[in-house]
Amino acid sequence: MLSAYPEEEFAIRCLRLGAAGYVTKDSAPDELAGAVRKALAGGKYVTAALAERLAGIVAADVAAMAHEALSNRELQVLRRVASGRSLKEIAAELNLSEKTVATYRARIAEKLQISSNVELTRYALRHKLVQ
Numbered sequence: 833m834l835s836a837y838p839e840e841e842f843a844i845r846c847l848r849l850g851a852a853g854y855v856t857k858d859s860a861p862d863e864l865a866g867a868v869r870k871a872l873a874g875g876k877y878v879t880a881a882l883a884e885r886l887a888g889i890v891a892a893d894v895a896a897m898a899h900e901a902l903s904n905r906e907l908q909v910l911r912r913v914a915s916g917r918s919l920k921e922i923a924a925e926l927n928l929s930e931k932t933v934a935t936y937r938a939r940i941a942e943k944l945q946i947s948s949n950v951e952l953t954r955y956a957l958r959h960k961l962v963q
Contacts, residue, residue: 853877
């Protein structure tokens with residue numbers, strides 16, 4: 833996958849969704865060519881920095897990275913809840929019904945084993961999902 837978005841934010845999600853690699857547009861041309869060759873050969877391509885991050889994740893406590901199990905939409909909802917937005921505001925921003933947003937919020941709470949918005953906010957701040 834060739835992306836304009838930072839590797840540290842999106843690469844792991846893309847790899848989990850089936851990408852053969854992740855390279856940013858500001859990568860050197862020879863790095864891009866190497867990534868394409870590796871992907872065409874059926875391999876996976878990651879930069880050295882991403883490989884180091886992946887090794888850290890594997891070594892880390894699984895509970896510390898529970899948010900990695902969230903879908904992209906659940907992560908969007910989590911970030912908005914943690915930023916103090918109401919379900920109604922989130923629904924309007926994401927063009928969803930309030931009931932759908934409430935369902936996403938319930939799934940997030942279940943996956944993270946968190947019961948209140950305050951705990952969700954603490955979790956998001958601790959894991960730098962919001963500022």
